[in-house]
Amino acid sequence: MTSARRKAAEAMERTDVVIEVLDARLPAASSNPMIHELRLFRQRPCLKLLNKSDLADPEATRAWLDYFNAQPGVKAVAISCKKAGEVARIPSLCKSLAPHRNDGTKPLRVMIMGIPNVGKSTLMNALAKRKVAAVGDEPAVTKSQQRIDLSSQFTLTDTPGMMWPKIDHDEDGYMLAASHAIGRNAVIDEEVAEFLAHILLQRYPDYLAARYKQDVSKLDGMGVLEAIATRRGFRLPNRSGRGGELDIERAALTLLQDYRDGILGRVTLETPESRTDMLARAATLSDTSTAETKTPEND
Ligand SMILES: Nc1nc2c(ncn2[C@@H]2O[C@H](COP(=O)(O)OP(=O)(O)OP(=O)(O)O)[C@@H](O)[C@H]2O)c(=O)[nH]1
Ligand SMILES: [Mg+2]
Secondary structure, three states, rough: OOHHHHHHHHHHHOOOOEEEEEEEEOOHHHOOOHHHHHHHHHHHHHEEEOOOOOOOHHHHHHHHHHHOOOOOEEEEEEEOOOHEEEOOOHHHHHHOHHHHHHOOOOOEEEEOOOOOOOOHHHHHHHHHOOOOOOOOOOOOOOOEEEEEEEEEOOEEEEEOOOOOOOOOOHHHHHHHHHHOOHHHHHHHHHHHHHHHHHHHHHHOOOHHHHHOOOOOOOOOHHHHHHHHHHHHEEEEOOOOOOOEOOHHHHHHHHHHHHHHOOOOOOOOOOHHHHHHHHHHHHHHHHHHHHHHOOOOOOO
């Protein structure tokens, strides 16, 4: 058991309500199965916060809220931790999830959990109304648990972002990398950006066209990166000193940064429907490969 998981498991024992912070642009891909497992083991209720909803597609967010609110022991709300008014609803939502602790004798103990870079510490600061935790747009800013007493009736613990050992689907890995939950050393920017461009072409082609002043109707993911490099004049230097080949890496970083900063528009990378399709495709593929590897000798 990794030390982060062990510490989370120990803290779960002393927790009444778990706030799981998700990224509203990839709510399922940013759900950590380990948190789900730890929470169910201790039977703790969960407030799922679809955070950064200011960057997400409102229609997709509504669909995800319905999806999560159908789960037992779960209340899901969309929020932007950067908006004080939205954060102010959180304490009463937590209290409603643990009515047995509302007798005024013991404080409600709330633990904020989630994968890296989803906004856990931003939430902690917003609830505390002062800067108690460092924040930053990169994974693993918070290194250890931190507890604060919001009042005699409410304690809050911020935790370091936690990933799980194996991401089963490449799509999830790409979505997590695009959203900076996984660090740069773990992934290749060009591959991630090509995947992101592919999704944006499917779901928000008009945003790409508007941002990069380019007809994208006949492009694929790599075509989008090439078009960005061409339009912006991103070229690798060549021996003659004049512009050489297209600098696809620079185009990739441009697209990723625009997505991260919300400059393209409000986008969500997956919907409950697209997730179901993706899982069905993955199941078919794994059935086929199992059938292919079955030979008379190993049958
Ligand atoms: N647009 C937007 N950005 C947000 C929101 N909440 C947090 N952020 C930004 O997301 C980045 C990560 O925030 P943190 O609070 O450090 O995230 P964390 O989950 O504590 O990250 P780790 O400690 O690394 O696990 C920062 O750049 C925040 O400003 C939000 O609701 N909307
Ligand atoms: Mg943090």
